[in-house]
Amino acid sequence: MIHSIIPMDVIFGDSNATLAPRQMMQYKGQSVEVSQTENGYKIERLMSTDPKSYLDPALQVGCFVNYSQKA
Amino acid sequence: MKSENKVTFSVDAEGKDKEKEQEETIKETGSTTVENPRGNIHCLTIIGQIEGHIVLPPQNKTTKYEHIVPQLVGIEENRDVHGLLVILNTVGGDVEAGLAIAEMIASMQKPTVSLVLGGGHSIGVPLAVASSYSYIAPSATMTIHPIRMNGLVIGIPQTFEYFDKMQERVVQFVKRHSSTTPEKFKEMMLKTGDMASDVGTILFGEDAVKCGLINEVGGLSQALEKIYSMIEEGRKKKAGEQA
Known part of the structure; x- marks a missing residue:
């Protein structure tokens, strides 16, 4: 249920746009959902039970996977 | 890929050097450099739409509750x-996700201060009042309006009841965490004349303080000063308990 000042048709206007395909991988000991871009794998979502990992700058959404640190 | 590896190694090497330096300082002086002697604060920015159970199309800027x-x-x-310093500039979004974040902030033990800049509309209102102390910029606005829907409705009385209950969750949360009354808040929600094609109230910085939603009109320096003084108070209290 959306409670917003933006009209629903503006929020969902371009709902035909396709999201980039995503895949799961292990990175720095955590499960991350990534999408493939020209510059490498971009983190889209972090799935972890360790609250500390959500404060790790390298695991933030939008960061690129650094291969040297891949677990 | 090779160049990426190189960058990482140099960063790692720098990090290790810094650690060594800190270790040496501890050995020599028995202390280490704290980033800020008044306390470290985490700044959380909540912008755009609050994204909940449905992934919003990419033209929306969103704050995702699962993060x-x-x-x-x-x-x-x-x-x-x-x-924790919460900076808000949001147009609203998912009711449950917004309330989930607001309840989390409200139940934290650490000092929390929120600052509304630009806008804190719809479900941004409970987010703004959730912290221990709230500020609003003089030019910022907050829109208070009812939860609504469009499209085909089946079972009108039931749907009305359901929407009323969802709205009551927002009203009750705002009541618990600000000095405004549910009656006044509902009155603002249903006011006519403020918005062209809708009911509701648009509150400017000072109006939000006058109606008891927000604690004070202010900006970044006031918010930072408040959070540091709250950290200091907490430290004094702890020291008093130990003594």
Whole structure:
């Protein structure tokens, strides 16, 4: 249920746009959902039970996977 | 890929050097450099739409609750973080996700201060009042309006009842965490004349303080000063308990 000042048709206007395909991988000991871009794998979502990992700058959404640190 | 590796190694080497330096300082002087002697604060920015159970199309700027909620757990757990500053500029979004984040902020033990800049509309209102102390910029606005829907409705009385209950969750949360009354808040929600094609109220910075939603009109320096003074108070209290 959306409670917003933006009209629903503006929020969902371009709902035909396709999201980039995503895949799961292990990175720095955590499960991350990534999408493939020209510059490498971009983190889209972090799935972890360790609250500390959500404060790790390298695991933030939008960061690129650094291969040297891949677990 | 090779160049990426090189960058990482140099960063790692620098990090290790810094660690060594810190170790040496501890050995020599028995202390280490704290980033800020008044306390470290974590700044959380909540912008655009609050994204909940449905992934919103890419033209929306969103704040995703599945990232914010565990991040708040991390902040509460981390010994190096002493306070939380929430910066809001949101147009609203998912009711349940917004309330989930608001409840998390409200139940934190660490000092929390929120600052509304630009706008804190719809579900941004409970987010703004959730912290221990709230500020609003003089030019910022907050829109208070009812939860609504469009499209085909089947079972009108039931749908009305359901929407009323969802709205009541927002009203009750605002009542618990601000000095405004549910009657006044509902009155603002249903006011006519403020918005062209809708009911509701648009509150400017000072109006939000006058009606008891927000604690004070202010900006960044006031918000930072408040959070540092709250950290200091907490430290004094702890020292008093130990003595």
